[in-house]
Amino acid sequence: MTLRLFISRDAAAIAVGAEEVTAAIRAAAARQNVAVEIVRTGSRGLYWLEPMVEASTPGGRVAYGPVAPRDAEDLLGALIGGGFHALRLGPTEEIPWLKRQTRLTFARCGLVDPRSLDDYRAHAGAKGLERALALGPAAIVEEVAQSGLRGRGGAGFPTGVKWRTAAQIEAPQKYIVCNADEGDSGTFADRMIMEGDPFVLIEGMVIASIAVGATKGYVYIRSEYPHAAAAMEAAIAAARRSGLLGSRIAGSSFAFDMEVRVGAGAYVCGEETSLLDSLEGKRGQVRVKPPLPAHKGLFGRPTVINNVLSFASVPIILDRGGAFYRDFGMGSSRGTMPIQLAGNIKHGGLFETAFGITLGELVEDIGSGTRSGRPVRAVQVGGPLGAYFPRTLFDTPFDYEAFAARDGLIGHGGVVVFDDTVDMAKQARFAMEFCAFESCGKCTPCRVGSTRGMEVIDRIVRGENRAANTALLEDLCNTMKFGSLCALGGFTPYPVMSALNYFPEDFGAPSRLQAAE
Amino acid sequence: MQQAHSNRVHAPWDKDIAIACIRAHRDREGPLLPILHALQEEFGYIDEAAELLIAEALNISRAEVHGVVTFYHDFRRRPAGRHVLKLCRAEACQAAGGDVLASHAEARLGVAMGNTSADGGVSLEPVYCLGLCATAPSAMLDGRPVGRLDQERLDALLTEARQ
Numbered sequence: 001m002t003l004r005l006f007i008s009r010d011a012a013a014i015a016v017g018a019e020e021v022t023a024a025i026r027a028a029a030a031r032q033n034v035a036v037e038i039v040r041t042g043s044r045g046l047y048w049l050e051p052m053v054e055a056s057t058p059g060g061r062v063a064y065g066p067v068a069p070r071d072a073e074d075l076l077g078a079l080i081g082g083g084f085h086a087l088r089l090g091p092t093e094e095i096p097w098l099k100r101q102t103r104l105t106f107a108r109c110g111l112v113d114p115r116s117l118d119d120y121r122a123h124a125g126a127k128g129l130e131r132a133l134a135l136g137p138a139a140i141v142e143e144v145a146q147s148g149l150r151g152r153g154g155a156g157f158p159t160g161v162k163w164r165t166a167a168q169i170e171a172p173q174k175y176i177v178c179n180a181d182e183g184d185s186g187t188f189a190d191r192m193i194m195e196g197d198p199f200v201l202i203e204g205m206v207i208a209s210i211a212v213g214a215t216k217g218y219v220y221i222r223s224e225y226p227h228a229a230a231a232m233e234a235a236i237a238a239a240r241r242s243g244l245l246g247s248r249i250a251g252s253s254f255a256f257d258m259e260v261r262v263g264a265g266a267y268v269c270g271e272e273t274s275l276l277d278s279l280e281g282k283r284g285q286v287r288v289k290p291p292l293p294a295h296k297g298l299f300g301r302p303t304v305i306n307n308v309l310s311f312a313s314v315p316i317i318l319d320r321g322g323a324f325y326r327d328f329g330m331g332s333s334r335g336t337m338p339i340q341l342a343g344n345i346k347h348g349g350l351f352e353t354a355f356g357i358t359l360g361e362l363v364e365d366i367g368s369g370t371r372s373g374r375p376v377r378a379v380q381v382g383g384p385l386g387a388y389f390p391r392t393l394f395d396t397p398f399d400y401e402a403f404a405a406r407d408g409l410i411g412h413g414g415v416v417v418f419d420d421t422v423d424m425a426k427q428a429r430f431a432m433e434f435c436a437f438e439s440c441g442k443c444t445p446c447r448v449g450s451t452r453g454m455e456v457i458d459r460i461v462r463g464e465n466r467a468a469n470t471a472l473l474e475d476l477c478n479t480m481k482f483g484s485l486c487a488l489g490g491f492t493p494y495p496v497m498s499a500l501n502y503f504p505e506d507f508g509a510p511s512r513l514q515a516a517e
Numbered sequence: 518m519q520q521a522h523s524n525r526v527h528a529p530w531d532k533d534i535a536i537a538c539i540r541a542h543r544d545r546e547g548p549l550l551p552i553l554h555a556l557q558e559e560f561g562y563i564d565e566a567a568e569l570l571i572a573e574a575l576n577i578s579r580a581e582v583h584g585v586v587t588f589y590h591d592f593r594r595r596p597a598g599r600h601v602l603k604l605c606r607a608e609a610c611q612a613a614g615g616d617v618l619a620s621h622a623e624a625r626l627g628v629a630m631g632n633t634s635a636d637g638g639v640s641l642e643p644v645y646c647l648g649l650c651a652t653a654p655s656a657m658l659d660g661r662p663v664g665r666l667d668q669e670r671l672d673a674l675l676t677e678a679r680q
């Protein structure tokens with residue numbers, strides 16, 4: 001009997017030893033004369049348990065982790081003999097952290113072999129496309145609109161509205177562009193999809209192409225993600241071979257093909273118009289809008305540009321219907337959000353759940369607090385342009401509007417936890433430094449203001465004219481907020497001002513506690 | 518595949534190889550970035566002489582090519598060390614103790630972040646997120662991702678990079 005094992009090949013699993021564990025298990029199997037088949041999957045997203053090894057059993061998969069190469073011999077013995085092993089986590093699907101999630105977009109991630117289109121199909125893959133072909137372009141757009149899906153790249157713009165705009169324009173050529181630049185610190189969901197379930201992204205882009213009448217697509221992947229780029233290349237090749245891409249998609253009269261393009265280390269190229277310029281081979285500078293990309297996008301043609309997660313959510317919306325998706329969530333944040341728990345956190349990883357869960361639940365309950373064991377002090381939500389939230393705001397529900405109402409943003413769903421050793425003035429300064437480093441240079445408030453901001457924060461921390469310099473920093477933030485073309489300059493004030501407002505003691509001001517005494 | 522920094526030995530600058538790289542991509546839509554990646558993959562950096570060759574092949578000005586090369590953080594103007602060690606300096610890694618590790622790497626290599634060690638062995642570079650933020654702090658050595666970095670693991674990487 002062959003023992004069937006599953007080990008992630010996702011970059012983060014590899015980063016903590018998945019290759020070494022795989023090799024050790026193969027070596028141990030050879031020594032023990034056991035036949036093993038190892039399927040390399042994506043990650044389930046329970047990263048503190050990686051490298052995780054799952055074994056196929058009559059009762060479903062059983063997980064073990066985190067496994068080290070030195071555990072291989074023992075583990076294999078236990079798997080064969082049916083004995084107990086200290087790393088046994090039980091049936092994978094019953095692990096509470098996974099069981100509590102609502103995995104719609106990530107339904108297959110960690111489960112399937114990302115290189116196998118057969119495996120994709122065996123797990124309900126390509127069913128969205130099947131229904132999309134039966135519905136036709138206009139009804140696809142309406143289904144997506146009805147789902148309430150909003151762009152998962154950060155701005156939260158309704159996807160259906162964007163598609164409708166591009167669909168309504170007549171043009172000899174239209175494009176579908178996937179934004180896989182994922183530059184926000186604390187986020188990795190796009191990477192996980194590309195490495196763990198690349199066909200769902202391809203399927204989403206194919207459905208978009210049918211909806212708006214586009215024939216060519218690009219996935220723009222950041223250069224920091226070589227594994228994701230390789231996985232996408234392999235999946236695109238497989239999709240072409242099986243007719244999922246090409247001149248007759250799934251035997252229909254629609255044509256669509258796509259390719260991978262790799263970025264070159266510029267954070268601002270995640271901004272959609274800058275990304276389009278970069279694809280065209282230019283400096284990645286932000287364009288003035290209008291025109292919108294849906295009107296004049298790549299090479300001046302109507303273009304739908306969406307985030308990886310937006311496209312990857314479309315197949316299930318088409319398969320199960322817009323109303324099914326819309327039933328999850330709260331307010332005008334519908335469906336599920338793949339939330340990424342990161343930084344100094346005990347149980348970090350991907351947690352997909354309906355909108356509405358509070359920040360406190362995410363950090364303390366699901367994340368189990370800090371990995372260092374020290375108290376949580378600040379949480380940055382939504383990447384480098386997101387606000388730092390203190391514990392007093394832990395009741396904020398994960399919802400676009402609720403975060404905006406508290407001068408924050410959910411962005412791409414990254415949650416970065418800091419313990420009480422964090423210096424918030426240093427974090428504020430870093431936000432300015434990052435803005436200065438990554439500015440595309442088009443607007444003065446962003447290009448110059450960020451450097452001034454660093455200097456002013458330094459003066460405040462040194463105690464020079466604290467009151468005057470604090471007022472100056474606030475002024476500067478307002479200028480950046482209102483005088484910047486894009487959110488790099490426009491939102492950098494969020495982390496800066498939240499740090500200053502909620503943690504004034506780190507800027508040398510008397511702490512609230514001291515003041516109360 | 519286009520990859521920023523793979524673990525390969527780079528060829529010395531050669532005009533004919535460069536022209537072949539340019540030819541391989543010149544007919545694609547938006548060929549400039551693929552060409553620059555191909556050149557950097559081949560030589561480890563973008564030689565100044567390449568700018569003119571690209572400009573001629575794509576029928577754009579040399580200034581435009583130069584503007585693109587200098588805009589993107591990835592493109593090097595001169596060869597890197599034999600190994601490239603990237604340390605993540607972004608927030609999730611800061612939260613997990615990345616700053617201390619960065620200082621440690623600088624001290625051990627005797628160079629500031631963004632520079633190459635005196636023996637030409639290792640380029641130490643900052644990177645802003647590798648998407649490994651749940652197993653922070655993170656690094657990448659010649660394209661290989663490394664997570665849960667601590668001083669011991671970093672020392673092992675530095676030793677490996679200096680061989």
Ligand SMILES: Cc1cc2nc3c(=O)[nH]c(=O)nc-3n(C[C@H](O)[C@H](O)[C@H](O)COP(=O)(O)O)c2cc1C
Nearest residue numbers: 151152153179181182183270271272306307310487
């Ligand atoms: C500085 C900056 C960086 C951005 N980075 C990304 C990114 O890495 N990925 C992404 O999907 N959107 C990013 N965005 C948002 C995009 O501009 C755009 O809203 C998004 O691609 C639209 O797709 P969606 O509607 O599916 O979210 C960024 C925006 C700004 C201003």
Ligand code: SF4
Nearest residue numbers: 440442443446486489
């Ligand atoms: S805000 Fe900054 S990054 Fe955005 S367009 Fe202006 S200069 Fe460029």
Ligand code: FES
Nearest residue numbers: 605610647649650
């Ligand atoms: S912040 Fe360091 S890997 Fe994401």
